[in-house]
Amino acid sequence: xxxxxxxxxxxxxxxxxxxxxxxxxxxxxxxxxxxxxxxxxxxxxxxxxxxxxxxxxxxxxxxxxxxxxxxxxxxxxxxxxxxxxxxxxxxxxxxxxxxxxxxxxxxxxxxxxxxxxxxxxxxxxxxxxxxxxxxxxxxxxxxxxxxxxxxxxxxxxxxxxxxxxxxxxxxxxxxxxxxxxxxx
Numbered sequence: 001x002x003x004x005x006x007x008x009x010x011x012x013x014x015x016x017x018x019x020x021x022x023x024x025x026x027x028x029x030x031x032x033x034x035x036x037x038x039x040x041x042x043x044x045x046x047x048x049x050x051x052x053x054x055x056x057x058x059x060x061x062x063x064x065x066x067x068x069x070x071x072x073x074x075x076x077x078x079x080x081x082x083x084x085x086x087x088x089x090x091x092x093x094x095x096x097x098x099x100x101x102x103x104x105x106x107x108x109x110x111x112x113x114x115x116x117x118x119x120x121x122x123x124x125x126x127x128x129x130x131x132x133x134x135x136x137x138x139x140x141x142x143x144x145x146x147x148x149x150x151x152x153x154x155x156x157x158x159x160x161x162x163x164x165x166x167x168x169x170x171x172x173x174x175x176x177x178x179x180x181x182x183x184x
Contacts, residue, residue: 039153120138
């Protein structure tokens with residue numbers, strides 16, 4: 001398939017993802033980076049811990065991440081990019097990796113949300129719009145979701161590493177335009 005491109009200031013851009021998809025992609029990248037930094041530096045959560053300081057920041061960034069991921073999924077479902085010109089093998093690997101990334105981007109925040117709900121904490125988008133509770137306060141299952149949330153966050157980090165490695169492989173080894181499809 002022929003990929004359309006144009007030159008602006010001698011920089012080449014390949015068609016693929018539109019501006020909204022790229023914006024949401026990079027917003028999610030920033031939010032996840034913030035979540036990992038906050039998650040690694042915030043205090044441990046125990047019974048009776050209040051959602052203050054870095055924990056409150058983690059909840060707020062998480063609420064924003066949930067909204068951004070939902071928007072990204074809706075946008076992706078309704079605005080398909082032109083397919084990349086890659087071999088069938090790389091297309092399958094790409095679909096599997098992206099599918100696992102989307103799954104982790106949904107499951108990890110949902111587990112954190114369930115854990116917060118079980119602690120009686122309200123998650124608010126931009127500190128204003130409250131999300132509903134998705135597990136009862138005091139739920140032992142909701143508390144366990146917090147542990148699983150932490151473990152799966154590491155899985156998400158590995159998937160992100162594979163995603164970045166794949167993009168760099170395309171750029172520096174295959175020397176194709178796959179990486180440029182997501183660059184502004």
